[in-house]
Amino acid sequence: MKLLVDSGSTKADWIAIDDSGKVLFTTQTLGLNPEVLEKEQIIERLDDRFDILHNKNSVTHLYFYGAGCGTDRMKNFLAKVFEEYFAKAYISVQEDTYAAVYATTPKHEKAIVAILGTGSNCSYFDGNVLHQKVQSLGYIAMDDCSGNRFGRTLIRSYYFNKMPADLAQLFSKEYNLDADFIKHNLYKEANPNAYLATFAKFLIQNKEHEFCQKIIKTAMQTFVDNYITQYENCHEVPIHFIGSIAFYLKEELKVVLDQNNLKLGNVLRRPIDGLIQYHVLNK
Numbered sequence: 001m002k003l004l005v006d007s008g009s010t011k012a013d014w015i016a017i018d019d020s021g022k023v024l025f026t027t028q029t030l031g032l033n034p035e036v037l038e039k040e041q042i043i044e045r046l047d048d049r050f051d052i053l054h055n056k057n058s059v060t061h062l063y064f065y066g067a068g069c070g071t072d073r074m075k076n077f078l079a080k081v082f083e084e085y086f087a088k089a090y091i092s093v094q095e096d097t098y099a100a101v102y103a104t105t106p107k108h109e110k111a112i113v114a115i116l117g118t119g120s121n122c123s124y125f126d127g128n129v130l131h132q133k134v135q136s137l138g139y140i141a142m143d144d145c146s147g148n149r150f151g152r153t154l155i156r157s158y159y160f161n162k163m164p165a166d167l168a169q170l171f172s173k174e175y176n177l178d179a180d181f182i183k184h185n186l187y188k189e190a191n192p193n194a195y196l197a198t199f200a201k202f203l204i205q206n207k208e209h210e211f212c213q214k215i216i217k218t219a220m221q222t223f224v225d226n227y228i229t230q231y232e233n234c235h236e237v238p239i240h241f242i243g244s245i246a247f248y249l250k251e252e253l254k255v256v257l258d259q260n261n262l263k264l265g266n267v268l269r270r271p272i273d274g275l276i277q278y279h280v281l282n283k
Contacts, residue, residue, distance in 0.1 A: 001058045003086075004279060006099045006272040007066035008243075009033040009118040009139075009148075010194040013272040014052065016059075021280035027051045031118070033068035034078045035138055036191055042081050059089040063279060065099030065271075067119050070136050097123045101130060103274030104240035104266045111265060112231055114223075116253075117243030118197040120146035122227035124237075133230035139193035145223035147197030147245055153215055154199045155182065164211050174202055204248045216249060220256040228262065238265030 001024060004015045009031040016024040029045045029052070037045075047053050062082055069075050079093045101113045105125055114122040120143045124131045139148050157163040158171055159179075171177070175198075185195045206212045228234050239262055246253055247269040257264045268274070 001055065002061040002063065002279060003059050004272065004275045005062070005064045005066070006096065006270060006275065007032045007064065008096065009036065009067050009191055010197060012066070013270060015272055015276060016051070016055065017276060017279070021276055023276070025051045031191060031194060032066055032078070033191070034066070034074045035068035036193065039081050041190060042078070043085060046085060056086050057088060059086045061090045062086050062092065063275070064091070064093045065096050066093070067096050069093055069095040070121070097121055097130060099271040099275055100240070100242035101125045102278040103268060103271030104242065106274070106277065110237050112228060112234060112237055112239040114227065114239060114241050114246070115243050116145055116223070116241055116245035118147045118194055119143045120149070120223065122223075122230075124231045134227060139196075143193070144226055145219040145245065147200035148193040149219065150203050150215065150245070151196030151199035153219075154203060155196075167206060167209060167211055170206070171202060175199065200245060207249065207252070216252050217256055220253060224256060224260050224262070235261055238263045240265040241267045242271050244269055
């Protein structure tokens with residue numbers, strides 16, 4: 001049994017397949033970002049799903065693609081946790097960008113591949129090797145145009161009284177905006193980046209509002225400037241996107257890319273289904 005896992009900070013999609021690619025079961029856990037979770041929290045999230053707990057000794061291969069796995073230290077930490085938990089399995093831990101690449105470039109064509117979900121990043125795939133110009137420093141310092149960055153912007157706009165009155169009224173009805181509640185989630189609970197990303201839904205639902213349009217397009221242009229244009233050939237190859245932010249704001253994304261003479265490629269909400277084909281073909 002092979003386990004394929006695509007994990008963001010918010011949630012992780014799991015698919016178990018046999019050697020022919022037949023799906024044995026699917027499940028979902030909370031996100032397994034090693035930058036914000038301790039070993040005990042990771043194990044607790046694994047044990048919480050019966051299919052994972054019940055089948056952990058039957059797993060022969062675990063291919064994990066996750067947010068927060070961009071450094072060797074984080075990859076090694078998570079791999080050791082999995083090696084203990086799935087004692088009989090071969091373990092592979094890679095950053096989530098590889099899942100995005102394998103899902104969007106089935107023929108291994110050259111492309112820039114970006115993730116816009118709870119967090120964000122951007123890489124160049126030359127058909128064989130993944131290249132990154134920017135190493136992520138995590139959600140506090142980076143993650144431009146991500147769900148957590150949009151959440152931070154909305155909360156700040158609300159508390160600094162910059163949000164238009166009509167939106168502010170809707171915002172306060174949709175979320176608990178008590179200062180103590182917000183601070184508890186930001187500084188006391190696990191996954192503060194995932195908590196911030198929950199506010200992005202409001203931005204998407206109200207994306208036709210002029211105030212939201214400005215936030216969205218400004219963030220997308222910043223992402224283009226800070227990430228995409230790092231690559232000299234960005235005007236020559238397609239730019240693929242993975243993640244809920246890109247998926248639900250695809251029209252706005254196309255407009256911004258067109259304005260920068262960039263070519264929008266595939267836009268997928270999640271890469272997990274594409275990973276099945278990849279791992280069947282690359283046994």
